[in-house]
Amino acid sequence: MSEPILCRDGAVLLVGGGETSGPALRAASARVSGIVAADSGADRLLAESISPDAVIGDMDSISQSALASIPSERLHHIAEQDSTDFDKCLRHIRAPLVLAHGFLGARLDHALAVLSVLARYPDRTCLLAGPSDTVALLPPEVTLDLDPGTRVSLWPLAPVAGRSTGLRWPIEGLAFAPDGAVGTSNAATGPVTLFMDAPRMLVILPAAAAGSLEAGLAARPASWPARAI
Structure with missing residues (x-):
């Protein structure tokens, strides 16, 4: 079991480098208890004047300006290349619900990799918010x-x-x-x-039904146990 990097009692916003909506990010950031960027997701957040509590990933796509503007203690470099940045983030977050933006988009292979991570960590309840x-x-x-x-x-x-x-x-x-x-x-x-x-x-x-899905997941009577890996 991976040691947590960010622990929260409420929902956490997780932002990737894919297609996102500025208004949606600002709205979500105002009602969560923590914010995590997956690598270049930090640039997406900083563009909306949102500072992440943690940046997790292999740091191969985050900009130098983002690296320079985020305190070093918030940067968590995980160099291994056997997992995606989404995987690295989800396994190091402890929260009742993760709201993930910027992970669904044009690349089908990337989207399939993200969906496989949901199956790998069924105990980490996660909502993926995409453009469609x-x-x-x-x-x-x-x-x-x-x-x-x-x-x-x-x-x-x-x-x-x-x-x-x-x-x-x-x-x-x-x-x-x-x-x-x-x-x-x-x-x-x-x-x-x-x-x-x-x-x-x-x-x-x-x-458009993301709010209903979020409310349903937050009120779920039970969660799955962690999968033995």
Whole structure:
């Protein structure tokens, strides 16, 4: 188990170097208990006059001006190249919820690597906020306050089953798998509750539903245990 670099009792904002929204970063930074930059995510934050509590990564893309403007004790250089900066950050943050901006964007390979990290650390509840979608690994149970007609896509990272209320097409009795049944383009009929039997299912919602996903994750009755690695 990695030693934590940042520990907080409330949500933490984690910012990467990918596509982000300045207004969204400023709004999130005003209501979290800590802010972490993944490498060049520090430049994104400083551009919005937001100072990170910690910068974590291999430091191969952060600008020299950002390095010079951040106190050295906040810089945490992890040189190994066997993991992504997102992985390095998530495994060193202890918080009930991580709000991750700047990790979903144009590069499909980068996005897939990020999603694999969610599966690697199911005990680290994390919401990914992107320009078009918001994504999370589902906890054992979550309720989402969604408007009727909201797109709800379920994507299995491995074989998994569950049940639901509030979906146009209920999922009970389905055996989900990446090479089998998947749940793209389902829809809410109102508030949705999802129950999963393993930490292997992603939920993908429109970006406009990020607030509902955040509230649902924050109020989840239970979390998954840490995976043995």
